[in-house]
Amino acid sequence: MRNVAPSRALVRRSYQWLTVAFLVIAVAIFMAIFGLALYQIPLVSKSHDAYPFFNAGRGVLFVGGVILGGVGVGMAIRAVTWKVDNDVAKLLGDELSRHLDKQYALIRNINRRQLGYIDAVLLGPPGVLVFRVLNLKGKFLNEKAKWLKADKSGQWIPMRLNPSQQVIDDIKSLKQYLATKGLQDLPIFGAIVFIHDDPVVHLTLKEPAVLATHLSSLYRRLQVNYFAKERIDQKLVNQIFNELYEA
Incomplete structure (x- = not known):
């Protein structure tokens, strides 16, 4: 990969x-x-x-x-102070590299004027997968598109930033950007990845709008949606890569 x-x-x-x-x-x-x-x-x-x-x-x-x-x-x-890479996205890349071959490409730390900032995007025969990678700790509750975090007293309070909405916004921006390059109707998925495992990060999920998981469980969790089938050919994968990656 x-x-x-x-x-x-x-x-x-x-x-x-x-x-x-x-x-x-x-x-x-x-x-x-x-x-x-x-x-x-x-x-x-x-x-x-x-x-x-x-x-x-x-x-x-x-x-x-x-x-x-x-x-x-x-x-x-x-x-x-311009960030030239995303350290937690590197961990994501290292994990995915253990499972994926040269048909796949992970682009980290995408930051383009017409597109905005995205933590990482995975490209491959199954399509496009947008990641929000989180280096957070604590107990989290995700019900559909709503996110709560347990405070020190154990009370649930809304998260300051909503990772589901961030991924949804990133997917929308990416679709619009690729459409301007003549790449339309692409299968684009999203995922929220917590770097730390349970019990450092404890997740309670109820019909999540966007897939959310620990990094260690990511590949297995993606089998039921993103990796379920091949949707685009390698030529199209390379086209998308060339539009997103700045050498």
Whole structure:
């Protein structure tokens, strides 16, 4: 099984963001200094009719420079902290590699402008499988598309993020993205995978809207749906791979 992540493409994108961030910061510094200089060297006297416009203009330059500088710093932080791989998705890839041959490919850490972020996607003759991989601990209750987690007192409270809805949204985004590439009506499945086993992660499932399981049970659980039959040929698998993987 091919087990890959578009790390080089993401590093390249990080450098691009960093370059743009430095340009934005440079422009911001120029604006702020120029605006501040106009306070020290007023080019228009207070008695002049144009003074209100001049005063407003230098204020806009200074404040705008400060705000733009903040944006630039934010872009720089985003660039240097850009995640080029997903460590828990690596564990998923290692587990699946034990069972799957070269017909299959797992792409980790997909992050494309037109698509958004997806933890991992498995491609193979059975179709496309979208993963949400969770490195969480505790007791969880999943009833249909609703998720609850037990707090310290044992009371069930809603999870801050709903993994079922995340997978459903990822599948929708992936379908739309692939449709723009001429790849329509594809069999796309979803799965939620908890890295830790019971009792570190205890799952109670009641008619789940999306398959949810521990990593150790994933391959067995997928036998009844995703792996049940072959749905697409290898040529189509490779086409989808080429659209999702950035070298």
